[in-house]
Amino acid sequence: MNKLDEKSSSPPGSGFDSRLGSESPNLGDRLRTLWSHTGLRQEDFATRLGITTVTLQNYFKNIRLPNSDFIKQTCTEFSVTPEWLLWGNGPMLRGNAQVAPADAQAKCPIPPGEPQWMAPDAAPSMGYALVPKVMARLAAGTGSLETEGKVIGYYAFKLDFLQRKGHPKNMVLMDVAGDSMEPMLLDGDTVLIDESQREIIAGAIFAVGIEQEVFVKSLLRVPGKLVLQSRNERYAPIEVDMNGDLAGTVRIIGRVVWSCREYVR
Structure with a gap:
């Protein structure tokens, strides 16, 4: 060279x-x-x-x-x-995520005795990966237009944990809005999405974009159609004709590989 x-x-x-x-x-x-x-x-x-x-x-x-x-x-x-x-x-960057200005980042007090910060470059040597959390909210319901996707913070995960789930470099965190995926996912839950996993697996949960709306649903592929299924029986499946006008607007953002829930806010 x-x-x-x-x-x-x-x-x-x-x-x-x-x-x-x-x-x-x-x-x-x-x-x-x-x-x-x-x-x-x-x-x-x-x-x-x-x-x-x-x-x-x-x-x-x-x-x-x-x-x-x-x-x-x-x-x-x-x-x-x-x-x-x-x-x-x-x-x-992929995932419609950009780094927000410092004054727009979420402020989170660090408990006494805990490390005050973790430099991104140092995270791998410490056995961690920093996953961005974006402002976009995935709609567990009829759809969400909150698709701005700016990074509001980074969350540390053990690298070996993420590697068992998929590809850490392609992961992003988003919040869930709505109740259509109850009881599996509740309104306000946070999901970890691997954007490298886009191949549809029957029954698996994916983040899916249709035009400007973003959904979190279980997916099924039937001849000529993509079916977005809710876990809450009060919500009917959403069927997308893959030969129709919306076919070109459907995008599989990634598979949900993990979720978490706060009980005290």
Whole structure:
């Protein structure tokens, strides 16, 4: 691998880079923004994408344009949305999640004697992974339009626990609104969603988007239809004709792999 000059061998910073959308006018700039966000050395970033550092620098400078395989690899490896990478539209990270400003983050007092904070970079070495919780609420009912998806905080989970459930890098926490999934899920419960698990398993619970609404339901696939089932018998199943007008608006966000409930608020 070719050696780079000292100025380009380390990222400009390991924090979140706000140069998104129209402020990153071309693919090369957005690719550089992503590299900065990862905190990796250029050599390591290029290796994870299966290219040389020379090729990466050519992409940064728009001397060469990457092919579709590279775009797919980048989006998969770093959980990036292709719309942002290609055109600068929408959020950078998958799951419609972006980091909210510090003053918008949920404030949670830390009990005396407990660690005051956990640096994201240090979490893996301590055996933990930090999972983002987003503002979007999954409707256990007729649908929710609360799909803003901004990150309001990070929650520490034991890494080996998450690995037994799925892929920690692709997990996100959301709250449930409504009573259609009672008694399994109650209004106000928090669910852990693995966005990498999108293959429908009969009876499993998934977060599903239909147009601008987001549901948490058990899924069944029958010939020509996707059926969203509630656990509460008072709610009729929602049937989506996969050959109809709504078919193109249906998206499986991910599978619910865990949930929790507060008894005192």
